[in-house]
Amino acid sequence: MNRPELDYYAVLDVLRTASKEQITLAYRRMAVRLCPHRDKKHEQDFVPFGQEGRLSHMSPLGEEKQWAYINMAFDVLGNDLYRSIYDRYGEAGLFEGVMLPNGYFPPYQYHGNHMKVYQDVFASYSPYANIIDAITNPPSLYATREHGIGVRSKDADTERTILLSLEEVRTGCVKLMHVWRQEIVEESRLEKRKHTLKLNIRPGTTAGTRYCFKEEGDRYPTTIPGDIIFIVADKPHPRFERRNMHDLVYRYDITIAQALTGFTFFVETLDKRKLKIVISDVVTPGYIKIVPREGLPKCQNMDAVTAIKQANKKIEDFGDLIIEFNYLFPKYLTPEMKTMTREFFDEFHKLELELEEEEAKNMNLE
Template structure:
């Protein structure tokens, strides 16, 4: 039997908990209660002090036998080390938990959690910039009771946990004394409209932060509302940093003899591209139009637009006009000399059900023969 269980209750463990169980319980609670994460600084100190006592076999034995009073009588057992130092020893690194800093850094004021929202934005809006409105619901301090939860003097500290919130919020408000506006919760929901400015050149993953616009709660600073930009896929353009890539199909005559084609840009401008006669465009060629990519976020200097060209061949050519092609195209490659029997054949369209898989890598690359593997002996 132990004289009292206060320290065990703080860690939510049984009095016979093992050292690994104590450490696991403390890590879980300390991460949740750490001031840098919006936890209660005083409760964080108490939990850390409880773990410091129970993790020391000598101190734990004395506490089990005589309680906190017994620790105080021994001298020095009541104070303990700095909670931040003990936390750093267990979790690694020096100083603060999230914000960095040196040993002994004073924790900042308690903050509520940040609210994170994702906004899906088209590539057009990232190119031109846009202001969009975002509706959200957050908790704000009740104006009727000014965040007290009830009328003056109606809120009492919980006698069971002495206000530490071990079994609830640490406070008691009689039902008849609760604020009629917030029902004793101290906060009420509020709808708010935020104007999100999407600047030219922003990228997916970048954020827009509204400081102090997160949930409110008494005794804490409100956190931030963080808007995460998500870039929607585009049907005509791909983006690589500040460059754009698009694919354009041109006919064979334009590829060989020059001509023009158009590209509709993200701001509805139409870029007319001229292919100079005599410049031969091959299927799959990649060209670039300088200065027509995405604007950079800081200086709005544009990247480049890369154009991948696909050449579409005609479905049919009148045999009577072939001589015109022969007059302008390089001569045909002569067929190599053939020795032995000759048999003339024709090409036909393969039946779909018998069409081979040309990507099947079971064919040997050197001999075009099926690969043979040894069976199990």
């Protein structure tokens, strides 16, 4: 670059090894004196920089120029990425862009909004922020013959529950929600009119997801319409139940004979496929069968830009299908059946003992 580079550390009067907290404190110390929105009557509480005996290369500059420099310096040094690039490549690399290991860093450009930097640090850009905001961003007012002139307050939000079937959650869908709201059809006449709101339900949307339509509530002359919020809830399903947001639970009834000898059955999925389930294990109490990736799509929170880019992207990450079993016991056994059952389990226990003795002998031989 043709012009001499600016030393941001010198601008904030800190060492290059200063921590982020030290840089922030240095900026705060200077900003409270240089901020153009400070209260003039309290200036006597601050000793001018020139009288501190700590003159710097900024001292000859006017307060307006110093104010601009400290905000630009903190915008760079207060950001870990900007600071690391500045430390390694200098101001030239910061403004011209550099190639980093994970991609190209585009040229940095200071936004020029000094009050934004100040506000990010102090959480309010001045002790008189409310007054200044009222001037630069005045509140919404109403003026009617009936009510005169006043400040419009916002109405309460309206929340409604929307029930989604698991099939709708599986594939995603579009819901057109019809609401009736008050509207001003003439200067003072109100009328209930039908209004349609469109909900784009992404595959895998979880219960509790909120869709907010800002200021779509009733219209009144003296108020700001409230928000209409739709809250997703699961509609009860005859076969499945959602668990852990993206898993599906399926319960299957089995007899004692099936639990001991094994069995095969089919599960119809939400998208009408038939899954063949083969159980060869002994189904003991608490036994579950997990079929990977046969649950609901995993819906991730994304910002608006990412959601638009991935709108047509196929979802490949799914939860699991969890199969639980309910035991069906016979309601009645004849005496002969009871005798046969006892004999069976007696033989079974004898066989178990023989196997245990044989295993013990083998271990002793080894």
